[in-house]
Amino acid sequence: xxxxxxxxxxxxxxxxxxxxxxxxxxxxxxxxxxxxxxxxxxxxxxxxxxxxxxxxxxxxxxxxxxxxxxxxxxxxxxxxxxxxxxxxxxxxxxxxxxxxxxxxxxxxxxxxxxxxxxxxxxxxxxxxxxxxxxxxxxxxxxxxxxxxxxxxxxxxxxxxxxxxxxxxxxxxxxxxxxxxxxxxxxxxxxxxxxxxxxxxxxxxxxxxxxxxxxxxxxxxxxxxxxxxxxxxxxxxxxxxxxxxxxxxxxxxxxxxxxxxxxxxxxxxxxxxxxxxxxxxxxxxxxxxxxxxxxxxxxxxxxxxxxxxxxxxxxxxxxxxxxxxxxxxxxxxxxxxxxxxxxxxxxxxxxxxxxxxxxxxxxxxxxxxxxxxxxxxxxxxxxxxxxxxxxxxxxxxxxxx
Amino acid sequence: xxxxxxxxxxxxxxxxxxxxxxxxxxxxxxxxxxxxxxxxxxxxxxxxxxxxxxxxxxxxxxxxxxxxxxxxxxxxxxxxxxxxxxxxxxxxxxxxxxxxxxxxxxxxxxxxxxxxxxxxxxxxxxxxxxxxxxxxxxxxxxxxxxxxxxxxxxxxxxxxxxxxxxxxxxxxxxxxxxxxxxxxxxxxxxxxxxxxxxxxxxxxxxxxxxxxxxxxxxxxxxxxxxxxxxxxxxxxxxxxxxxxxxxxxxxxxxxxxxxxxxxxxxxxxxxxxxxxxxxxxxxxxxxxxxxxxxxxxxxxxxxxxxxxxxxxxxxxxxxxxxxxxxxxxxxxxxxxxxxxxxxxxxxxxxxxxxxxxxxxxxxxxxxxxxxxxxxxxxxxxxxxxxxxxxxxxxxxxxxxxxxxxxxxxxxxxxxxxxxxxxxxxxxxxxxxxxxxxxxxxxxxxxxxxxxxxxxxxxxxxxxxxxxxxxxxxxxxxxxxxxxxxxxxxxxxxxxxxxxxxxxxxxx
Numbered sequence: 056x057x058x059x060x061x062x063x064x065x066x067x068x069x070x071x072x073x074x075x076x077x078x079x080x081x082x083x084x085x086x087x088x089x090x091x092x093x094x095x096x097x098x099x100x101x102x103x104x105x106x107x108x109x110x111x112x113x114x115x116x117x118x119x120x121x122x123x124x125x126x127x128x129x130x131x132x133x134x135x136x137x138x139x140x141x142x143x144x145x146x147x148x149x150x151x152x153x154x155x156x157x158x159x160x161x162x163x164x165x166x167x168x169x170x171x172x173x174x175x176x177x178x179x180x181x182x183x184x185x186x187x188x189x190x191x192x193x194x195x196x197x198x199x200x201x202x203x204x205x206x207x208x209x210x211x212x213x214x215x216x217x218x219x220x221x222x223x224x225x226x227x228x229x230x231x232x233x234x235x236x237x238x239x240x241x242x243x244x245x246x247x248x249x250x251x252x253x254x255x256x257x258x259x260x261x262x263x264x265x266x267x268x269x270x271x272x273x274x275x276x277x278x279x280x281x282x283x284x285x286x287x288x289x290x291x292x293x294x295x296x297x298x299x300x301x302x303x304x305x306x307x308x309x310x311x312x313x314x315x316x317x318x319x320x321x322x323x324x325x326x327x328x329x330x331x332x333x334x335x336x337x338x339x340x341x342x343x344x345x346x347x348x349x350x351x352x353x354x355x356x357x358x359x360x361x362x363x364x365x366x367x368x369x370x371x372x373x374x375x376x377x378x379x380x381x382x383x384x385x386x387x388x389x390x391x392x393x394x395x396x397x398x399x400x401x402x403x404x405x406x407x408x409x410x411x412x413x414x415x416x417x418x419x420x421x422x423x424x425x426x427x428x429x430x431x432x433x434x435x436x437x438x439x440x441x442x443x444x445x446x447x448x449x450x451x452x453x454x455x
Numbered sequence: 456x457x458x459x460x461x462x463x464x465x466x467x468x469x470x471x472x473x474x475x476x477x478x479x480x481x482x483x484x485x486x487x488x489x490x491x492x493x494x495x496x497x498x499x500x501x502x503x504x505x506x507x508x509x510x511x512x513x514x515x516x517x518x519x520x521x522x523x524x525x526x527x528x529x530x531x532x533x534x535x536x537x538x539x540x541x542x543x544x545x546x547x548x549x550x551x552x553x554x555x556x557x558x559x560x561x562x563x564x565x566x567x568x569x570x571x572x573x574x575x576x577x578x579x580x581x582x583x584x585x586x587x588x589x590x591x592x593x594x595x596x597x598x599x600x601x602x603x604x605x606x607x608x609x610x611x612x613x614x615x616x617x618x619x620x621x622x623x624x625x626x627x628x629x630x631x632x633x634x635x636x637x638x639x640x641x642x643x644x645x646x647x648x649x650x651x652x653x654x655x656x657x658x659x660x661x662x663x664x665x666x667x668x669x670x671x672x673x674x675x676x677x678x679x680x681x682x683x684x685x686x687x688x689x690x691x692x693x694x695x696x697x698x699x700x701x702x703x704x705x706x707x708x709x710x711x712x713x714x715x716x717x718x719x720x721x722x723x724x725x726x727x728x729x730x731x732x733x734x735x736x737x738x739x740x741x742x743x744x745x746x747x748x749x750x751x752x753x754x755x756x757x758x759x760x761x762x763x764x765x766x767x768x769x770x771x772x773x774x775x776x777x778x779x780x781x782x783x784x785x786x787x788x789x790x791x792x793x794x795x796x797x798x799x800x801x802x803x804x805x806x807x808x809x810x811x812x813x814x815x816x817x818x819x820x821x822x823x824x825x826x827x828x829x830x831x832x833x834x835x836x837x838x839x840x841x842x843x844x845x846x847x848x849x850x851x852x853x854x855x856x857x858x859x860x861x862x863x864x865x866x867x868x869x870x871x872x873x874x875x876x877x878x879x880x881x882x883x884x885x886x887x888x889x890x891x892x893x894x895x896x897x898x899x900x901x902x903x904x905x906x907x908x909x910x911x912x913x914x915x916x917x918x919x920x921x922x923x924x925x926x927x928x929x930x931x932x933x934x935x936x937x938x939x940x941x942x943x944x945x946x947x948x949x950x951x952x953x954x955x956x957x958x959x960x961x962x
Contacts (some may be wrong), residue, residue: 065627076578273927273928284832284835292611311604313611324590341602342602345601348933375587
């Protein structure tokens, strides 16, 4: 592991965007049963061809049942002073319910390890903005203005654990097998142009939304400038940050149904749209026109976790499927799995102790989302045509 | 007054190879500027009148004619160039405002030429446009800021779309042929343009000359123009269009109205513009019902009312120093699209002083307007049209990457039809039948040939756009728009890169 560059890139790399190849994995327990983080660690670590020891991370949902009503803020600090300044800032804006170190195993030879800290937090009630918005603004403020401090995650009853090292090192450092969650996302990386930094590893998170991403967004400039219009500050210089904010914008702010939002990000081609029923054409063309700057171009596959209002896991690849994504469902149908490669599933099947088997493993279609939700199970397999099984109606009168 | 002592040395000389000349006199009928004549023995030329339009060269069956630069040497001076001396001689001879045509011809550095495009290597794959779909369709008009749906989180598959939409027009390429009126160019040229845009499913501007009845069938691909003279404006003109543009300004002559000399107003033009034959069609400098932004908003509202909210209404301004706040005002005033015309934009007739010295480059205007609209969170609702010397597909691609939705293209269309850029459009003597109303000249422009050449031109632009998108790993032109990340600057002035929001090459 690299015991430096915790909260920002080294200065000579700061203006660069991070490009990388990656391994991604995710799982969701449909019954909301909490399982150890070890499972997702196993799924990820087998994909060692996809990493080079320069960054890995995990997101666990349902890990803090005791404080589930408070925003769980996960921090990285360079020094005690940085932490003190942030704590002071937090106290001004709300109530610190509980504050403690995130337990880690720091090797004996390390002189300056990062301070890993978590705070369970309630923002002071405001008349003009919602608590969610308040927390978003605080996170943006801390990440852009507080030197030596970085917010890894800010959702309720969830947390992100990440750093600069191999996937197995990060898992051991945070002792992930001790956490239990109903949904886990994981990511390992192979960066090409920077040595990496702790905060720059995936997952990227904002409130309950976390994203792990493999790929390179060729529409970055368009997406970034679109998001900036809505007040997002893209300070991290990564494609993944942009994807996390797009999900936040479309789902939390614009309240677009999830299956429509994923369609906006990776829409069908016009040549496909033009063969559909008029109603679908109308909706899809307006969707593409309205969200033309939100469309993600270039190779990507992503796994996204959302905690509100119902915990949901989403898998999506670009509309040409230039990055891999495989899905699976366990034999008892209570767990949905996503990964860059089928090797992750094979790895789980090696755990013969409990006789683990998959009911089905499949390859989702390009640009088509896999959506699984606690309570409902698999809503979309990622094999559907646009609007298949959707009861769609139109209230407006205009025609395009 | 011009006397022998004050005769302006001609720019060109017509060289006739008397050995090759068949004395068929064809050149004398084709020259519309009165340069060539037959003196009973051979063809002779009055070089002072020659504009180098090259009609005689193309038409000579013996290939006997060459036009060369006048090599008679003027005393050299780096500051009082030949161009400056010519202007002074002309003005001291005629004592008036000098007219000119086409766009600014000063050799000012073109910013487009200082921009380089990105391409994919290793970390992301490029896309082969011959094997994969690359989309260049765009929607022209206002978009909502967000879509609203009625649905219940418990039953995610019951979805109802609530949003009402403004009219949008779907075009297959991010290209619009700029406003060139019947009057500034000929009936045949206009017909060729309209037939081409219909075939290509792109847009063309009508200019401020009204819409002749013959062109109504092309209405679904025409943006009609409301200029300060209101020439040719009636309810049919408004309702027979894909969109309406209020013309505040034009890149070639910001702050000016239209100039169509009475000689060009024959019965065809008179009918279309709804003005008496032979009268000058000089549209006022400002709209006399628009003296401020709220007046403009009222006109936009009135036009929307008149067209029953069925077509997008936009506003065209010249790229001037203050374009960005003006554009924001226009967007707030209810316009569905904003067109900006850069200082190199073309014209059929404009005072030379304005054409050559007023306005700013379109590259900077796009960057400033796009950025400012974003700061106000208006950008994505508006269609931004940019023009003012988009010369070829490279300029189109760079303009889109800087922030334009669509590019207006004028000169390349004329050049495709046969224009040699002699810059005499305001004289109405165009020997190629493009910028003239004289029947015997107009007949020279074959509509079918001209139409096909325009279609070929834009097909090739669109293919080149796809090639570049593919190399960038982008499969839809929407993901290129405002994607300044994919541009780099290589010119001499880093301040320009800063204003454009583009990094320097190597960064």
